Amino acid sequence: MDIKGLQKLTLLDFPGHVACTVFTAGCNFRCPFCQNSDLVISPRLNPSIPEEDVFSFITKRRGMLEGICISGGEPLLQEDLIPFIKRCRELGLLLKLDTNGFLTDKLSAVIEEGIVDYIAMDIKAAPENYAKLVGLRRFDVAPILKSVDLIRSSGIEHEFRTTVVGDLHTENDIIGIGEWLRGEKHFFLQKFVDSGALIEDGHSPASHEKMKEYLKIIQEYIPEAQLRGVD
Numbered sequence: 001m002d003i004k005g006l007q008k009l010t011l012l013d014f015p016g017h018v019a020c021t022v023f024t025a026g027c028n029f030r031c032p033f034c035q036n037s038d039l040v041i042s043p044r045l046n047p048s049i050p051e052e053d054v055f056s057f058i059t060k061r062r063g064m065l066e067g068i069c070i071s072g073g074e075p076l077l078q079e080d081l082i083p084f085i086k087r088c089r090e091l092g093l094l095l096k097l098d099t100n101g102f103l104t105d106k107l108s109a110v111i112e113e114g115i116v117d118y119i120a121m122d123i124k125a126a127p128e129n130y131a132k133l134v135g136l137r138r139f140d141v142a143p144i145l146k147s148v149d150l151i152r153s154s155g156i157e158h159e160f161r162t163t164v165v166g167d168l169h170t171e172n173d174i175i176g177i178g179e180w181l182r183g184e185k186h187f188f189l190q191k192f193v194d195s196g197a198l199i200e201d202g203h204s205p206a207s208h209e210k211m212k213e214y215l216k217i218i219q220e221y222i223p224e225a226q227l228r229g230v231d
Contacts, residue, residue: 024077026043032133070098
């Protein structure tokens with residue numbers, strides 16, 4: 001895989017587990033508020049981390065690390081994702097996959113292999129507003145809808161999460177997402193943070209009060225929804 005980053009320890013990315021996170025290159029979206037623009041726009045300008053270096057690190061940390069998160073970019077773009085995951089599992093690690101959900105066939109293949117323990121899918125907006133939030137003029141939301149259904153019926157522990165951007169999301173988005181994902185167990189509204197490396201400058205976080213307001217709205221449809229990244 002084309003790995004561009006390795007977070008050696010995280011207590012947050014894989015709920016309930018001590019884990020590390022690898023970040024893969026490339027993405028099929030151009031979300032204007034993306035915090036990892038270097039992985040999306042110009043991945044070739046950043047040095048890759050050899051897979052063997054990652055596995056050497058994992059081997060040294062066996063007994064301490066419980067899992068590995070594969071994030072991006074969009075990991076499902078990696079042609080050798082499944083062999084990489086299988087090798088991680090051979091080392092005794094649990095696997096969490098982050099995805100934007102557009103590559104449904106590849107997501108289905110991973111699920112059918114039975115090699116992931118947790119899936120986190122980003123929900124960018126209500127279905128009718130997806131094109132704007134993924135930064136593409138022409139966008140077919142059908143694969144996104146299909147992936148949500150696939151994950152919900154997979155039997156794999158999962159979460160859906162929406163990063164709320166103050167100037168891009170509206171109350172109607174929150175209502176639309178709630179209606180769409182009604183009854184989910186794990187859903188998070190995440191507060192947008194300007195990393196300084198956005199695809200499009202000028203975007204701002206929602207206020208603390210607005211995040212609380214949106215949480216109340218979403219909890220009408222998803223009672224167990226929570227805020228993430230909000231003090």
